[in-house]
Amino acid sequence: xxxxxxxxxxxxxxxxxxxxxxxxxxxxxxxxxxxxxxxxxxxxxxxxxxxxxxxxxxxxxxxxxxxxxxxxxxxxxxxxxxxxxxxxxxxxxxxxxxxxxxxxxxxxxxxxxxxxxxxxxxxxxxxxxxxxxxxxxxxxxxxxxxxxxxxxxxxxxxxxxxxxxxxxxxxxxxxxxxxxxxxxxxxxxxxxxxxxxxxxxxxxxxxxxxxxxxxxxxxxxxxxxxxxxxxxxxxxxxxxxxxxxxxxxxxxxxxxxxxxxxxxxxxxxxxxxxxxxxxxxxxxxxxxxxxxxxxxxxxxxxxxxxxxxxxxxxxxxxxxxxxxxxxxxxxxxxxxxxxxxxxx
Amino acid sequence: xxxxxxxxxxxxxxxxxxxxxxxxxxxxxxxxxxxxxxxxxxxxxxxxxxxxxxxxxxxxxxxxxxxxxxxxxxxxxxxxxxxxxxxxxxxxxxxxxxxxxxxxxxxxxxxxxxxxxxxxxxxxxxxxxxxxxxxxxxxxxxxxxxxxxxxxxxxxxxxxxxxxxxxxxxxxxxxxxxxxxxxxxxxxxxxxxxxxxxxxxxxxxxxxxxxxxxxxxxxxxxxxxxxxxxxxxxxxxxxxxxxxxxxxxxxxxxxxxxxxxxxxxxxxxxxxxxxxxxxxxxxxxxxxxxxxxxxxxxxxxxxxxxxxxxxxxxxxxxxxxxxxxxxxxxxxxxxxxxxxxxxxxxxxxxxxxx
Numbered sequence: 001x002x003x004x005x006x007x008x009x010x011x012x013x014x015x016x017x018x019x020x021x022x023x024x025x026x027x028x029x030x031x032x033x034x035x036x037x038x039x040x041x042x043x044x045x046x047x048x049x050x051x052x053x054x055x056x057x058x059x060x061x062x063x064x065x066x067x068x069x070x071x072x073x074x075x076x077x078x079x080x081x082x083x084x085x086x087x088x089x090x091x092x093x094x095x096x097x098x099x100x101x102x103x104x105x106x107x108x109x110x111x112x113x114x115x116x117x118x119x120x121x122x123x124x125x126x127x128x129x130x131x132x133x134x135x136x137x138x139x140x141x142x143x144x145x146x147x148x149x150x151x152x153x154x155x156x157x158x159x160x161x162x163x164x165x166x167x168x169x170x171x172x173x174x175x176x177x178x179x180x181x182x183x184x185x186x187x188x189x190x191x192x193x194x195x196x197x198x199x200x201x202x203x204x205x206x207x208x209x210x211x212x213x214x215x216x217x218x219x220x221x222x223x224x225x226x227x228x229x230x231x232x233x234x235x236x237x238x239x240x241x242x243x244x245x246x247x248x249x250x251x252x253x254x255x256x257x258x259x260x261x262x263x264x265x266x267x268x269x270x271x272x273x274x275x276x277x278x279x280x281x282x283x284x285x286x287x288x289x290x291x292x293x294x295x296x297x298x299x300x301x302x303x304x305x306x307x308x309x310x311x312x313x314x315x316x317x318x319x320x321x322x323x324x325x326x327x328x329x330x331x332x333x334x335x336x337x338x339x340x341x342x343x344x
Numbered sequence: 345x346x347x348x349x350x351x352x353x354x355x356x357x358x359x360x361x362x363x364x365x366x367x368x369x370x371x372x373x374x375x376x377x378x379x380x381x382x383x384x385x386x387x388x389x390x391x392x393x394x395x396x397x398x399x400x401x402x403x404x405x406x407x408x409x410x411x412x413x414x415x416x417x418x419x420x421x422x423x424x425x426x427x428x429x430x431x432x433x434x435x436x437x438x439x440x441x442x443x444x445x446x447x448x449x450x451x452x453x454x455x456x457x458x459x460x461x462x463x464x465x466x467x468x469x470x471x472x473x474x475x476x477x478x479x480x481x482x483x484x485x486x487x488x489x490x491x492x493x494x495x496x497x498x499x500x501x502x503x504x505x506x507x508x509x510x511x512x513x514x515x516x517x518x519x520x521x522x523x524x525x526x527x528x529x530x531x532x533x534x535x536x537x538x539x540x541x542x543x544x545x546x547x548x549x550x551x552x553x554x555x556x557x558x559x560x561x562x563x564x565x566x567x568x569x570x571x572x573x574x575x576x577x578x579x580x581x582x583x584x585x586x587x588x589x590x591x592x593x594x595x596x597x598x599x600x601x602x603x604x605x606x607x608x609x610x611x612x613x614x615x616x617x618x619x620x621x622x623x624x625x626x627x628x629x630x631x632x633x634x635x636x637x638x639x640x641x642x643x644x645x646x647x648x649x650x651x652x653x654x655x656x657x658x659x660x661x662x663x664x665x666x667x668x669x670x671x672x673x674x675x676x677x678x679x680x681x682x683x684x685x686x687x688x689x690x691x692x693x694x695x696x697x698x
Contacts, residue, residue: 059530060501160618174619175394204393204557206616209601231530234560234603257607262680270684274677275535277564279587279602280609281677285542286535286564287685290692292500293530310691343687 019091020047021225022071022193028084029066029075031296038296040066042249043085045323048242050192053219053226055240055257057233057272061293063249064229068197070095071227072110073102089193108138111186111224115198118178121170127154127181128166131188138189153184157214176207180214187218194219197229212239233276237261242329245269248293248304251323255330265332265339267309303335311336346420347381348551349405349519354378354414356397356404360624372623374400376575378414379650380568382519382551389554389566389583391598395620397575398555402521405553406438407431418518436466439517443524445508449496455482455507456492462514484547485510486540502533506540513544521553526561538565559602563587571595574623574631581656591658591666594632630660638662 029041041063048054056064069075071087073094087094089109094102106112114120122130131150135141141149147166154162157180170178179199186194196215200208216239219226228240236243236257243260245253245268253266264270274287291308294300303321306312315335323333336342355376362369374397382388390398404411407424416423418437426434442448449458459478463469469477479489485506496504505525512520522541526534542565544550556562562569563583570580571592579592590596597615616635621627627634633643642661650659677685 059532176619204620205559205601206393206597207619208603209615210617212603232603233531233605237605237607238603261605261607264681264684267688270681270688272531273605273681274685275532276605277535277538277558277560278605279560279563279599280604280606286538287689288535288539289532290536292502292533310688310695339684339687342691343683 019088021050021090022048022227023088024067024071024085025088026085027067027070027087028082029063029070030081030083031079032081033079033297036297039083040080040249040296041070044244044246044249044251045085046242046244046251046254048193048225048227050225051219051223052241053228053239055236055243056227056229056246057231057236057243058246059231059272059293061248061296062246064246065197067246068195068227068229071193071195072106072112074106104138107134107185108189109192111189111191111194113179113182113186113194113196113199115201118170118175120182121178121185123170126167126169127173127184131166131181131185134185134188149188150184153188154181156187156218157181157184158210159184176203176210179203179207179211183211183214183218187222190222192224194224194226195229196226198231199228200235201230201232208235215239233273245272248300249296250304250333251331252305252334253330253332254323259327259330263327263330265326265330265337266305266334267311267336267339268305270339303333311342346417347383348419349382349553350415350417351378351380351405352415352417354401354404354416355412356400356409357412370624373575373626374623375404378577380570380577380580382553384518384551385545385549386567387545387552387554387565389556389562389569390572391556391559391562391569392572393557393598393620395623396572397623398557398572399523400575401572402440402523402553402555406435406440406521408440433466436462436515437518438521439512439515439519440521440523441505441508441512441525443527445501445504446496449504449507449511451496454493454495455487455510458496458507458511459492459514462511466515468515481510481514484513484544486536500533501529502536505529505533505537509537509540509544513548516548517550519551519553521555523555524557525554527556527558534561541565559598571598574621574626576631576659577650577657578632578659579656580650581654581658585654585656589654589666591653591656591663592632592660593636593638593666596666597635638665 025045027041027044031038031040044067056067058064066075082095128150131153132146135146135149151162151166154165159165159177159180200211203211230236240257243255243257244251247268253269264273271287271289275289277286289308294304302317302319306316321333321335323331325331326338356374358372358374359368360370361367378401380388390401392398403409405416411424423434456478459481460474463474463477478492482489482491487506526537529537545552554565566583568582569586570577573594579595590599600615618635621634629645630643630648633639648659648661650657653663
């Protein structure tokens with residue numbers, strides 16, 4: 001069963017759903033910096049349904065954060081520019097809606113969690129005040145109702161003594177507690193779409209486990225769609241239903257999580273998996289991917305990974321590989337795929 | 345037999361002072377009675393969460409910040425009591441690599457200048473042969489000769505860390521303290537740097553004190569592991585033993601909390617609740633007791649001493665009762681992944697041969 005638009009396995013399973021909840025089509029984002037054009041995101045497409053978690057993985061500079069910022073339309077313009085593509089939330093193109101409507105969506109239907117809560121929370125307002133503001137702006141709650149709801153939300157995210165914490169300023173909390181406040185803020189108006197950009201990267205492992213548990217519980221309870229941007233394959237394996245692997249601004253592989261880990265196809269994905277030191281395995285010498293990610297200002301014809309890829313042919317160096325579906329829901333952008341043909 | 349590096353009773357307290365008289369208003373016990381040995385060619389990992397004091401241990405043992413108490417000896421020579429001149433030549437033998445090489449390299453010096461400085465300072469090179477020695481260092485650390493004339497900002501994160509390693513290596517040290525050397529790097533680059541550190545250790549017999557929060561990386565590089573909680577070592581053991589059978593509930597929770605890159609294993613939910621308590625006001629008894637699932641009355645009252653157990657050491661009253669294992673038998677690389685890697689490896693060898 002191969003379809004032209006490559007829906008995720010979730011959409012296929014549901015079948016009846018004609019319009020995916022979130023659909024990103026051929027997104028192109030550029031940055032104009034001192035006379036150069038840096039193409040941060042090039043032709044990125046994926047879909048995400050309610051109740052599912054999509055992981056977007058890649059190394060720094062691969063465009064994963066720009067992709068997530070684009071969905072909220074938070075890429076600063078200039079220097080950024082949406083050069084092409086569409087971002088459809090239930091069929092409506094977020095790149096076209098008026099700014100006022102977008103403002104209502106952010107923090108309303110779309111909740112956001114960023115990596116460093118210290119820089120995304122306002123240091124001069126108490127945690128409670130920031131949640132109350134969001135509630136009164138988006139849901140129009142009265143002061144008293146907003147106050148109660150804020151405490152309720154802080155309790156929901158597992159902050160000890162939420163009533164007192166609501167009167168604390170962000171600097172009075174620990175990193176894990178701040179991230180909980182950030183999550184409470186993101187959830188304040190019952191979003192259908194939660195975008196989390198490296199939500200646990202700045203946290204210690206024991207705290208990370210708590211936050212991931214919390215996000216899992218909340219997804220189950222609210223049925224929201226979650227987009228999780230991360231560099232950590234461990235986090236992806238444990239929390240995501242589907243994965244998009246990005247490299248230098250492009251999607252190189254897209255698959256259900258189980259399928260990706262059982263059958264990685266792109267040489268970059270394979271290299272990435274073998275490069276991760278594992279806590280449950282002693283795997284001798286770590287595999288490495290020689291070379292480094294090409295700088296964003298560099299114009300590349302052909303596959304962006306070709307310069308580091310041992311399987312690269314002349315075609316790879318001259319023609320850009322499209323994302324092709326090898327099995328239902330599992331797409332890969334590689335001229336040499338499926339890798340089984342190279343192996344035999 | 346004495347070890348190459350011996351750390352005994354190393355303690356570092358920071359005092360919070362208040363008022364005009366600068367009276368001591370509080371004490372942060374950042375490191376308390378730290379003991380360990382590092383032998384030639386060995387890696388001792390110091391593991392813990394942020395704020396546990398692991399970086400303080402590294403800096404104090406190098407004398408970068410004065411110790412409150414304790415001794416450090418390198419090849420039998422006391423380090424912390426040396427006068428300034430002697431300390432300077434001792435620094436030749438003890439180096440450090442930081443997490444963020446961008447912050448630790450001088451942005452106004454080219455790589456050649458950065459590397460030449462310690463060589464000339466310690467009489468390891470003469471002005472005549474210094475550029476050749478710099479070229480050798482670059483080569484050892486996987487950098488190209490033309491990198492010598494470049495400035496730190498012209499490098500990627502991984503290359504910059506290679507420069508940081510070359511700088512530490514310049515003085516042919518006996519011990520290098522690696523303070524989170526790969527935490528800021530991407531996975532594929534992290535693997536390159538870990539392999540480089542391992543190669544250098546094999547080649548020169550350097551002892552590493554490897555400070556990290558990442559238990560997967562530590563399992564990969566360490567000979568022995570010391571787990572630190574709130575300024576104290578709570579468990580120390582050979583790497584394989586520690587991961588197979590953690591003896592301290594904190595170690596167990598760290599191991600269990602690390603997300604595993606394999607969707608077929610069911611991750612258990614968060615093994616401990618709560619945050620690291622404030623070091624200014626540590627809990628009574630065992631510092632871990634407020635978060636410990638096994639805590640009993642005794643833990644609240646009596647601080648457990650580090651005691652020997654099964655070839656390692658542990659500071660827990662109930663260490664014997666931990667039945668749950670860690671990861672005994674390391675699982676091999678899945679055959680599927682291994683076959684694919686082999687294909688890539690062969691192709692790489694072929695294209696290199698052409």
